[in-house]
Every structure is written in structure tokens, then in C-alpha cells.
Amino acid sequence: SQQGEEDPQALSIQEGENATMNCSYKTSINNLQWYRQNSGRGLVHLILIRSNEREKHSGRLRVTLDTSKKSSSLLITASRAADTASYFCATDAAPYSGAGSYQLTFGKGTKLSVIP
Amino acid sequence: NAGVTQTPKFQVLKTGQSMTLQCAQDMNHEYMSWYRQDPGMGLRLIHYSVGAGITDQGEVPNGYNVSRSTTEDFPLRLLSAAPSQTSVYFCASSYSLDSSYEQYFGPGTRLTVT
Numbered sequence: 257s258q259q260g261e262e263d264p265q266a267l268s269i270q271e272g273e274n275a276t277m278n279c280s281y282k283t284s285i286n287n288l289q290w291y292r293q294n295s296g297r298g299l300v301h302l303i304l305i306r307s308n309e310r311e312k313h314s315g316r317l318r319v320t321l322d323t324s325k326k327s328s329s330l331l332i333t334a335s336r337a338a339d340t341a342s343y344f345c346a347t348d349a350a351p352y353s354g355a356g357s358y359q360l361t362f363g364k365g366t367k368l369s370v371i372p
Numbered sequence: 373n374a375g376v377t378q379t380p381k382f383q384v385l386k387t388g389q390s391m392t393l394q395c396a397q398d399m400n401h402e403y404m405s406w407y408r409q410d411p412g413m414g415l416r417l418i419h420y421s422v423g424a425g426i427t428d429q430g431e432v433p434n435g436y437n438v439s440r441s442t443t444e445d446f447p448l449r450l451l452s453a454a455p456s457q458t459s460v461y462f463c464a465s466s467y468s469l470d471s472s473y474e475q476y477f478g479p480g481t482r483l484t485v486t
Contacts, residue, residue: 286471286472287471287472289471289474289475296480297479297480298376298462298464298478298479299415299462299464299475300477301474301475304472304474306472344414344415346471347471348471358469358471359417359430359471360471360475361414362407362414362415362416364412364413365414
């Protein structure tokens with residue numbers, strides 16, 4: 257069963273604009289990760305945020321986590337054509353109780369198109 | 373470092389045939405896993421391993437076998453291919469099962485079963 261769900265399913269913006277993607281999940285988590293997938297390629301890890309963190313930055317990426325709302329957002333600032341990709345959130349299940357709860361569960365992704 | 377490598381990149385099988393998808397990593401990672409990705413879906417976990425000689429089932433294990441005889445290699449076997457197994461398969465590795473570690477993905481194998 258899928259834990260995280262991204263919203264929107266697809267997003268199209270102009271180069272230079274900011275892109276915001278959201279992820280909602282159902283049960284408590286220990287960690288939430290964001291990944292990017294370029295067309296026809298494997299996933300690449302972008303950023304990890306722990307349940308006791310509210311915000312993290314990495315370059316042009318900003319991730320927030322609201323555990324009370326069970327949601328996270330990924331903001332890409334000053335987008336570039338090279339940011340065109342699908343973005344996935346992945347969550348585990350807290351508390352850890354058996355190997356299954358450690359496993360990352362991936363959402364269906366947000367497909368971002370950045371128009372030059 | 374080559375990271376995570378997968379072979380073949382593409383494969384077409386007839387229903388009932390068997391084959392092995394290869395996965396190797398050179399990062400000395402203990403945790404390895406196999407996912408399948410279908411159109412409009414996220415990744416679904418097929419099998420995983422927390423070390424040589426240890427494997428376990430994920431969300432969608434039926435029709436697939438795995439073994440882990442070395443730290444580096446984690447092959448996925450399709451026993452009797454079915455059209456429902458048409459998908460893109462990704463192998464991933466990580467330092468640990470713990471979700472506080474990032475996963476490294478291979479480039480994928482695109483499998484078509486006719």
C-alpha cells in the first residue's frame with residue numbers, strides 16, 4: 257500500500273518560476289525523502305528530512321515537513337529546463353516494528369515540466 | 373565507482389519464459405532491493421536483502437525469486453513470465469535498511485512480456 261501521495265500529478269511552469277510539490281502521508285513517519293527521476297532513468301536522491309525537523313535546504317531546494325498535517329512540500333526556486341523530471345516522496349512507517357516499517361514507500365510522483 | 377549497475381537495459385520475453393535480471397553495486401552496501409515501476413504508479417517493492425544470505429519479500433513478490441550470495445550482487449529471477457510482469461525494474465542499494473539513509477538506484481531494466 258502507498259503511504260505518500262504527491263500533489264499535483266503534473267505541473268508546468270516557465271523557466272525562472274518557483275515550483276512547489278506536496279506530499280501527504282497516512283501514518284506517522286521517522287523520515288521522509290524526496291527523489292527525482294529524469295525520463296527513462298533511475299531515481300536520484302534529493303533530500304531527507306527527519307520527523308523532528310521542520311525545514312531543510314539544499315541549494316535551490318527547500319523541503320518542509322508538518323507532522324501534525326502529515327504533509328511535506330518540496331520547493332524548487334528559480335527553476336531551469338534541466339529540472340524537468342518526476343519528483344517522488346518516500347516515507348517509512350513509525351514506530352519501527354519489524355523490517356517492513358523501515359521500508360520506504362514511494363508515492364506516484366509529480367511530473368514537472370519547465371518550459372524554456 | 374560505478375554505483376548500481378543493471379543488465380540488461382531492455383528485454384522482451386514470451387509468456388512462460390524465465391530470465392534473470394542482474395544487479396550489482398560496488399559501494400559495499402548491505403541493503404539491496406528490487407522495485408517495479410508501472411505507468412502512473414510509484415515504485416513497488418518486490419524483494420529486498422539486508423545482507424549476504426538474507427532476503428525477504430516486499431509488497432509484490434509473487435512470480436519473482438531472489439538470492440544474495442555476495443554483498444555486491446542481487447539478481448532477480450522471473451520464474452515463468454506473464455504479461456502482468458511487463459514493467460520497468462529498478463535495483464537499489466543503501467548503506468542500511470534504516471530509512472535515514474538514501475537509496476542509490478540503478479538505471480533500470482525495461483521488460484516486455486508478450
